[in-house]
Amino acid sequence: MIVVEDVSKHFGGFRAVDGATMQIAEGSITGLIGPNGAGKTTLFNVIAGVLKPTGGRVTMQGEDITGLPPHELFHKGLLRTFQIAHEFSSMSVRENLMMVPGGQSGEALWNTWFHRGRIAQEEAALLKKADEVLEFLTIDHLKDEKAGNLSGGQKKLLELGRTMMVDAKIVFLDEVGAGVNRTLLNTIGDAIIRLNKERGYTFVVIEHDMDFIGRLCDPVICMAEGKVLAEGTLDQIKANEQVIEAYLGT
Ligand code: ADP
Numbered sequence: 001m002i003v004v005e006d007v008s009k010h011f012g013g014f015r016a017v018d019g020a021t022m023q024i025a026e027g028s029i030t031g032l033i034g035p036n037g038a039g040k041t042t043l044f045n046v047i048a049g050v051l052k053p054t055g056g057r058v059t060m061q062g063e064d065i066t067g068l069p070p071h072e073l074f075h076k077g078l079l080r081t082f083q084i085a086h087e088f089s090s091m092s093v094r095e096n097l098m099m100v101p102g103g104q105s106g107e108a109l110w111n112t113w114f115h116r117g118r119i120a121q122e123e124a125a126l127l128k129k130a131d132e133v134l135e136f137l138t139i140d141h142l143k144d145e146k147a148g149n150l151s152g153g154q155k156k157l158l159e160l161g162r163t164m165m166v167d168a169k170i171v172f173l174d175e176v177g178a179g180v181n182r183t184l185l186n187t188i189g190d191a192i193i194r195l196n197k198e199r200g201y202t203f204v205v206i207e208h209d210m211d212f213i214g215r216l217c218d219p220v221i222c223m224a225e226g227k228v229l230a231e232g233t234l235d236q237i238k239a240n241e242q243v244i245e246a247y248l249g250t
Pocket of ligand 1: 011013015034035036037038039040041042043239
C-alpha cells in the first residue's frame with residue numbers, strides 16, 4: 001500500500017532519517033520500533049505530509065504522494081493521529097468526533113442561508129456516525145464528557161475514533177501506549193484489531209511496549225540511526241544481532 005524509497009530528512013547537517021526504505025502491506029498492522037532518536041516519528045511525519053523529505057520517494061497504491069500536504073493525504077485516506085488540540089479540549093467527546101469530516105455544507109454562508117434542511121440532515125447523519133464510533137470503541141458513556149477531562153488512554157481511543165469518522169485506508173499511530181494503563185491499552189489493541197479485520201484498515205504503529213507490538217503487529221520493522229535495520233516477526237527482530245546492538249548502544 002505504501003512504498004518508502006530511500007527517504008531522508010536532514011535537520012541542518014543532522015540526518016534524522018537517512019535513506020530509509022520499507023514497504024507497508026495493505027491489510028497489515030505493521031509495527032515500527034527502534035531506540036529513541038532512531039527517526040521513527042520523523043519518518044511518520046514525512047509520510048503523513050507534516051515534514052517535507054530532503055530526498056527519496058513515497059508512493060501510496062502506486063501514486064507518488066511525496067511531500068503532499070496532510071489535507072490532501074487525508075482525502076486519500078491516509079491519516080496520522082494527533083493529540084486532541086488544546087482548543088478542542090473544552091468540547092465534548094461527541095463534538096470532537098463531529099468536527100472531523102470537512103466539506104460540510106454548513107461551512108459556506110450561502111448554504112447556511114439557502115439549504116437549512118440539508119444541513120440539519122447532515123448533522124443528524126454525523127451525530128449517528130459519532131454515536132456508532134463511540135459504541136464501537138466502548139466509550140459511549142463518555143460522549144458528553146469534555147475531551148480535556150479524559151485519561152490518557154481514553155484520549156487515545158478518541159484519537160482513533162476520529163479516524164473512523166472518515167473513510168480511512170491507512171492510519172499512522174504514534175506511541176499509543178505512552179502513559180496508558182494495561183486495561184485501556186488492551187481496549188485500544190482490541191479496537192485496532194477490529195478496525196483492521198472488520199473495516200480493512202491498514203495500520204502502522206510506533207510503540208515501545210513490546211507485549212503490545214507482539215500481540216498486534218506483523219511484520220515489525222526496526223529502525224536505528226535513521227535507517228531500517230531489520231524486518232520480520234517480533235521474535236525474529238528480537239533475535240537479530242544488529243537490533244540487539246542498536247538497543248544496547250542507547
Ligand atoms: P524517534 O521517534 O525514533 O525517537 P525522532 O524521529 O523523534 O526519533 O528523532 C530522530 C532524531 O532527529 C533525534 O535525534 C531528534 O533529536 C532529531 N530531530 C527530530 N526533529 C527535529 C527537528 N525538528 N529539528 C532538529 N532535530 C530533530
